[in-house]
Amino acid sequence: MGCDTFAPDVNGAARFAERLAAGLAERGHDVHVVAPGQKYRRFPPATEVIEGVPLTVHRLPAVRWPPHDWLRFVWPWRAKHYARKVLSEVQPDVVHIQSHIVIGRGLSRIAKQRGIPVIATNHVMAENILDFTTLPPLLDKMLLKAAWDDAERTFHIARAVTTPTRRAADFLESTIDIAGVIPVSCGIDASNYTPVLTPRESNRILYVGRLTTEKHIDTLLHAVTKLDPELDVTVDIVGGGDQRKSLDALTARLGLTDKVRFHGRVDEDELRSLYSRASVFAMPSIAELQSIATMEAMASGLPVVAADALALPHLVEDGANGWLFRPRDADDLAAKLTRVLTASPEAYVAMQRASLQGVEIHDIARTLDTFEALYRGEPLGS
Structure with missing residues (x-):
């Protein structure tokens, strides 16, 4: 399994790769993960x-990308060299790349x-990388085209x-010359979360995710200023990123x-506690190809207010388990948060129960079944 981001990184792609690798190992597969090391050696x-x-992890020499708060990467011109060494050592039956950028690119070609x-598996919107290139707009545009061209190859x-998700698959098929992209949920083990099916005594809004530009946490903060002061809300923001300051x-x-x-x-125990204490989960991001954090919130029995963007409408049904709001619109976000916080008991x-019901189709066991079938070359559903 080739990963350009993996533990100790904290992001959706890394978390998915970790859960997939661990789940496959628990089913008896010999899983080897290839990922960047924390040092250049x-x-x-x-x-x-x-x-x-316990998993076998092959850490490759990696360097830090200064504009980003945690990103480390392998020199692209060394990717094939490392791929040859790892593939010769492991002799795998199948290679599953979680990124087409460096490690996955090298592994796929060898x-x-x-x-x-x-x-x-594609977890990447190349557009999200532009915040960290430090290049002029014209060069950013050229880089974006080159990135998608290479992804296509x-x-x-x-x-x-x-x-x-299906919407993420549609996005990929409309961006590059590819067809037949298969939507497979990142999956979640709902038994790890403790839903408390009762209205909360206080109004707590929770956000979980990276603190980066495309997450639009500023929209959430502006929305909070527009809420009725009598609601007396508090906001918990979990995660790190370059936008913290x-x-x-x-x-x-x-x-x-x-x-x-x-x-x-925060660690997993504290995160689960924050989910259990929250009244509503807010996801203002406009760049979610799925959003594991939103699924965790649903598994915790939380109503969700999310941006009507990319894959989030797959998780949030207006008026059922929460509400969608117009992306970057703080007024609309405030209005939808108010609907949840002022709802009758x-x-x-009912919204809590709808979240629990909606997350059932994202059970990690289904995800593992699907990837096992793909590894064996079996038609899905057989």
């Missing part, structure tokens, strides 16, 4: 405990040379290409310092 394959499961089947190597400053300018708490990165619990 070659590490021997080592056993790492991921999601409570796997093709050796006749090893490749499965590719990589995906054409794969026996099957997947992405987390600017969001701190915005919080102060808006006079929300006493209402908003930035928790940074019966309506609130």
